[in-house]
Amino acid sequence: MANIKEIARMAGVSVTTVSRVLNNHPYVSEVKRTAVLNTIEKLNYTRNMNAVHLITGRTQAIAVIIPYTNLFYFSVIIAGLAQEALLAQYRLVLCQTDYRTEEEIKVLEMLRNKEIDGVVMVSSTMSSEAIEEYTAYGPIVVCQDRGERQFSSVYIEHYSAFRSGLQYLNDKGYRHIGYCEGRPHGSSSSIRQIAFRDFLEATDQPYNDEWMIYNCLTEEDGARVLHQLLQMKNRPDALIISAGDHIAAGLIIEAWKKGIRIPEDLAVIGFDDQPIGRTLGLTTVDNQLTEMGISAFRIIYDQIQRNDGQPVHRKLEYRIIERNTV
Amino acid sequence: MANIKEIARMAGVSVTTVSRVLNNHPYVSEVKRTAVLNTIEKLNYTRNMNAVHLITGRTQAIAVIIPYTNLFYFSVIIAGLAQEALLAQYRLVLCQTDYRTEEEIKVLEMLRNKEIDGVVMVSSTMSSEAIEEYTAYGPIVVCQDRGERQFSSVYIEHYSAFRSGLQYLNDKGYRHIGYCEGRPHGSSSSIRQIAFRDFLEATDQPYNDEWMIYNCLTEEDGARVLHQLLQMKNRPDALIISAGDHIAAGLIIEAWKKGIRIPEDLAVIGFDDQPIGRTLGLTTVDNQLTEMGISAFRIIYDQIQRNDGQPVHRKLEYRIIERNTV
DNA sequence: TTGTAGGCGTTATCAA
DNA sequence: TTGATAACGCCTACAA
Numbered sequence: 001m002a003n004i005k006e007i008a009r010m011a012g013v014s015v016t017t018v019s020r021v022l023n024n025h026p027y028v029s030e031v032k033r034t035a036v037l038n039t040i041e042k043l044n045y046t047r048n049m050n051a052v053h054l055i056t057g058r059t060q061a062i063a064v065i066i067p068y069t070n071l072f073y074f075s076v077i078i079a080g081l082a083q084e085a086l087l088a089q090y091r092l093v094l095c096q097t098d099y100r101t102e103e104e105i106k107v108l109e110m111l112r113n114k115e116i117d118g119v120v121m122v123s124s125t126m127s128s129e130a131i132e133e134y135t136a137y138g139p140i141v142v143c144q145d146r147g148e149r150q151f152s153s154v155y156i157e158h159y160s161a162f163r164s165g166l167q168y169l170n171d172k173g174y175r176h177i178g179y180c181e182g183r184p185h186g187s188s189s190s191i192r193q194i195a196f197r198d199f200l201e202a203t204d205q206p207y208n209d210e211w212m213i214y215n216c217l218t219e220e221d222g223a224r225v226l227h228q229l230l231q232m233k234n235r236p237d238a239l240i241i242s243a244g245d246h247i248a249a250g251l252i253i254e255a256w257k258k259g260i261r262i263p264e265d266l267a268v269i270g271f272d273d274q275p276i277g278r279t280l281g282l283t284t285v286d287n288q289l290t291e292m293g294i295s296a297f298r299i300i301y302d303q304i305q306r307n308d309g310q311p312v313h314r315k316l317e318y319r320i321i322e323r324n325t326v
Numbered sequence: 327m328a329n330i331k332e333i334a335r336m337a338g339v340s341v342t343t344v345s346r347v348l349n350n351h352p353y354v355s356e357v358k359r360t361a362v363l364n365t366i367e368k369l370n371y372t373r374n375m376n377a378v379h380l381i382t383g384r385t386q387a388i389a390v391i392i393p394y395t396n397l398f399y400f401s402v403i404i405a406g407l408a409q410e411a412l413l414a415q416y417r418l419v420l421c422q423t424d425y426r427t428e429e430e431i432k433v434l435e436m437l438r439n440k441e442i443d444g445v446v447m448v449s450s451t452m453s454s455e456a457i458e459e460y461t462a463y464g465p466i467v468v469c470q471d472r473g474e475r476q477f478s479s480v481y482i483e484h485y486s487a488f489r490s491g492l493q494y495l496n497d498k499g500y501r502h503i504g505y506c507e508g509r510p511h512g513s514s515s516s517i518r519q520i521a522f523r524d525f526l527e528a529t530d531q532p533y534n535d536e537w538m539i540y541n542c543l544t545e546e547d548g549a550r551v552l553h554q555l556l557q558m559k560n561r562p563d564a565l566i567i568s569a570g571d572h573i574a575a576g577l578i579i580e581a582w583k584k585g586i587r588i589p590e591d592l593a594v595i596g597f598d599d600q601p602i603g604r605t606l607g608l609t610t611v612d613n614q615l616t617e618m619g620i621s622a623f624r625i626i627y628d629q630i631q632r633n634d635g636q637p638v639h640r641k642l643e644y645r646i647i648e649r650n651t652v
Numbered sequence: 653t654t655g656t657a658g659g660c661g662t663t664a665t666c667a668a
Numbered sequence: 669t670t671g672a673t674a675a676c677g678c679c680t681a682c683a684a
Contacts, residue, residue, distance in 0.1 A: 003661055014671040019663060027669050049439040050385065051661035053376040055676050061419070069395070070405040079396040082422035086429065091441075093387070094420040096408035103412065113375040115417075219605040250605045256582060276602055279545040279576045329677055340655040345679060353653050377677035381660050 002043040011039040022047060053114075061091035062118040062300055063107050067099045072274050073244055073289060077122055077143065080293020088301050101125045108134040118300040123187065135311075139303035141296045144187055145315075152303065152312045154295045156287045158188040161318040162195040162242065165269050165285050169238045170203055172326050174267055178211035178236035180225055182243030192242055211236050216243055222250025226258065229266070238267035238326070245270035245277030245284055252280055252325065268325045283326040287318045328369040337365040348373060379440075387417035388444040388626055389433050393425045398600050399570055399615060403448055403469065406619020414627055427451045434460040444626040449513065461637075465629035467622045470513055471641075478629065478638045480621045482613050484514040487644040488521040488568065491595050491611050495564045496529055498652050500593055504537035504562035506551055508569030518568055537562050542569055548576025552584065555592070564593035564652070571596035571603030571610050578606055578651065594651040609652040613644045 004022075008015040013032050020028045021036040028036075039045075053059045064081060066074050078094070085092045093116060097103040104126055110116050111134055118139040124131065132150040134140060145155035169177055179196055181189050193212075200207050210232060213225055222241070229235055241248045248270035255262055262268060270277055273286035299312050330348075334341045339358050346354045347362040354362075365371075379385045390407060392400050404420070411418045419442060423429040430452055436442050437460055444465040450457065458476040460466060471481035495503055505522055507515050519538075526533055536558060539551055548567070555561055567574045574596035581588055588594055596603055599612035625638050 004663095005661080015662085016664090016671055017669090020670090023663085029669065032670085046435065046438045048380070048661050049436075049441045050376055050379040051676090052663075054374070054380050054661085054678090055663045057676080059376065064420075068405065069408055070398075070401040072396070075396040075401040078420070079394065079422065082395055082420060086422060086424075092420045092422075094390075094404070094408060094418045096405065096412060096418075098412075109372065110375075110417075112372045115375045219601045223605060246602065249602065253579075253605050275545045276572065276575065279549060279579050330679095331677080341678080342655060342680080343653090346654090349679085355653065358654085374677050377660090378679080380662085380677085381679050383660085 001048075002045045003048070007036065007039050007043065007045055010043070011035045057114060058117055058304075059091075059115060060089065061093055061116045062120060062297075063093040063095055063110055063116045064120045064122060065095050065097055065104050065107050065124060066122040067097055069094065069096050072246060073272060074122060076289035077293040077296075080290040081120060081297050082293075084294050084297035084301070088297070090301065099123075099125050111137040111140075117304045120296045120300060122296075135309065139300050139309070141300045143292055143296055148313060150311055152299050154292055154299065154314045154316060156292075156316045156318050159191050159195045161285055161287060162192045162240070163199055164318070164320060165240050165271075166196065166199040168320055169240065169267060169269060169326060170199075172267070174238035175203075175205065176211075176235070176237045177205075178213065178229070178239045180213045180216040180239060180241040180243070180247065182215070182217050184214045189242075208234075210234070216241060216247050219246050219250030222247040222252075223254035226251045226254040226260070230258065236266070238263075238269070241268065241270050244272045245274035245282055248282055248284075248325075249274075249276045249280055252282065262325050273321055281324045283323045284321050285318055286321050288316045291316055327374075328371045329374070333362065333365050333369065333371055336369070337361045383440060384443055385417075385441060386415065387419055387442045388446060388623075389419040389421055389436055389442045391421050391423055391430050391433050391445060391447040391450060393423055393449050395420065395422050398572060399598060400448060402615035403619040403622075406616040407446065407623050408619075410620050410623035410627070414623070416623075416627065425449075425451050437463040437466075443630045446622045446626060448622075461635065465626050465635070467626045469618055469622055474639060476637055478625050480618055480625065480640045480642060482618075482642045482644050485517050485521045487611055487613060488518045488566070489525055490644070490646060491566050491597075492522070492525040494646055495566065495593060495595060495652060496525075498593070500564035501529075501531065502537075502561070502563045503531075504539065504555070504565045506539045506542040506565060506567040506569070506573065508541070508543050510540045515568075534560075536560070542567060542573050545572050545576030548573040548578075549580035552577045552580040552586070556584065562592070564589075564595070567594065567596045570598045571600035571608055574608055574610075574651075575600075575602045575606055578608065588651050599647055607650040609649045610647050611644050612647050614642045617642055
């Protein structure tokens with residue numbers, strides 16, 4: 001493959017001039033510019049970007065750490081990131097880590113290696129301290145609320161979003177609220193549990209361990225939960241489902257099969273505003289996933305461009321979408 | 327940042343020896359190896375991978391051309407690709423092209439640029455001839471059936487899969503079959519239309535233009551289709567929905583709301599075996615999406631390793647999953 | 653088993 | 669406006 005030297009020789013100019021043409025630098029006469037462009041055309045030349053990356057110290061690429069790509073929640077964030085990356089002519093290196101810490105570390109090592117210019121950690125198992133050790137090598141954005149750390153963050157306040165959902169149920173008159181949580185040790189599950197307890201306390205309701213259901217992650221789990229409820233002597237009159245509308249969908253479909261009326265027999269509020277929820281008329285808390293991806297990219301892009309290490313912390317707004325399952 | 331030269335000087339060895347240690351080459355005495363490893367540790371050294379990429383001409387990365395990342399169909403293929411890439415220690419550069427040809431070309435140019443070692447085109451708007459021009463620069467795998475081309479492919483036979491679905495409905499006694507297609511000009515939509523016509527002809531059924539419905543892409547489209555059916559004087563007794571179970575889900579949910587019984591009043595068969603379909607008991611054609619991602623990666627990986635330009639064409643099997651909407 | 657030296661293909665520096 | 673030359677950081681003949 002032809003290289004810049006060959007182009008220079010054939011066009012009768014120096015390599016510097018070729019480089020200037022390649023990078024649209026000023027101070028190149030039209031004559032030489034066209035001469036260079038012609039030989040580039042003739043030799044079917046393209047730059048070897050690895051050489052460019054080596055000398056500039058930049059790769060125009062960022063990595064995304066994400067546990068799964070085929071879950072709605074994550075896939076929407078990726079879509080937002082990818083959309084902005086396309087606009088900015090940046091590459092997105094997708095690292096599906098399955099929540100494995102050693103894989104997350106490998107990605108951060110890519111930052112040290114100079115393979116990428118920054119890292120977006122959509123969901124991470126690493127401690128904030130461990131992440132901070134890598135901020136020396138380039139900008140890092142985490143899509144979780146971890147407080148005022150040395151790395152940037154984009155997040156929604158899970159405490160507040162969850163309490164809003166609970167308050168909404170309360171305002172509609174429900175006084176026996178059950179709660180379906182996703183991963184029991186997920187990063188925001190403990191904060192939601194605190195929110196739940198606080199809410200019960202504030203509204204003078206007793207805590208009922210039976211109404212606290214863990215490991216609700218799939219449509220099938222949603223259906224399972226409905227059966228669990230049917231077994232109970234003392235049933236909740238409303239359910240808040242934190243890990244996504246698809247779980248609520250599974251539950252609602254099963255409820256229809258069993259003749260349980262929604263919301264008369266059981267009110268349901270979900271999270272994420274998924275398409276299937278729209279179809280079902282599911283009331284939900286929209287937590288702006290596309291916006292999260294977009295913001296994460298913009299923040300990291302800004303920091304790369306300005307070479308600015310100052311961490312940014314952006315809080316996103318959630319909103320309740322009222323439909324007819326509450 | 328420290329470089330290999332500095333490590334060599336501090337460890338009292340040559341850069342070659344350091345390089346050998348770095349790459350686990352033989353012929354390094356234990357004494358020198360530990361000396362090198364110690365100074366690497368001491369100086370907190372890592373390789374600059376861009377220099378490695380430059381000199382080796384490889385980047386351990388492949389690009390994925392995909393129109394959207396947050397559609398079930400695509401997200402599952404990505405997950406399969408990502409899973410295998412992780413195992414092989416390869417990077418996945420995700421290029422969400424929104425079906426824009428100029429963006430697809432930019433990705434193929436990355437192959438010329440040596441930024442990546444190969445390209446997986448999950449769905450492309452480019453002509454096979456245009457793609458073939460890039461096979462000179464590295465392996466390309468297309469997840470579409472384009473015949474025996476110069477690039478590799480992984481595919482399911484849409485003609486045959488679709489006819490199987492139709493035949494299944496026919497075998498179950500349905501004689502008035504309607505058809506919901508996705509993008510009217512999608513790569514496989516014309517082949518399915520041929521399959522549809524062939525099927526009607528083979529079973530001596532007339533073609534009814536009213537039962538051919540285009541642009542069914544979302545859950546809402548599915549619901550819309552149900553309303554369309556309700557308007558018809560002459561309704562089909564079965565429906566085949568090619569662009570995914572989520573559309574069938576939208577239709578089924580709307581049918582429940584309207585009191586239309588499935589399958590008594592209307593049988594439905596979908597595609598993709600999505601979780602929401604499992605929940606609804608939807609009969610579907612599983613077209614092995616995860617397997618498609620896995621295969622695509624393995625093929626391209628093999629070709630990169632063996633530096634072998636011989637295109638491979640792998641046909642995947644589909645299978646009908648019988649549940650209770652037919 | 654070890655080291656020297658050349659090369660990968662670009663951009664940056666500085667002088668002209 | 670142009671060009672010679674020095675980086676960038678690594679791998680790899682080839683020689684010892």
